[in-house]
Amino acid sequence: MTKMKYELTRGSDIIRNGMYLELSEAGTSPLRQIAEIFYSDSTHEFVLTCYVENVPLDAIEKLISEAKKSLSPIPMK
Secondary structure, X not given: OOOOOEEEEEEEXXXXXXXXXXXXXXXXXXXXXXXXXXXXXOOOOEEEEEOOOOOOHHHHHHHHHHHHHHOOOOOXX
């Protein structure tokens, strides 16, 4: 069984008033979004949304770790 490759995409969402970090399956067209972490500038909270079932824990852990570093106004450890 081959291990799925992922890529991360960071962006800003002015409608939801915050930033997001998407976890997608690499090399898919159209891009297959797996999960997203959104940081709200209004509430100062992170929210995780998974778009598919059975996402490997290591992929979610990496997404969370990167989101804490790249989305919050003060990088978290």
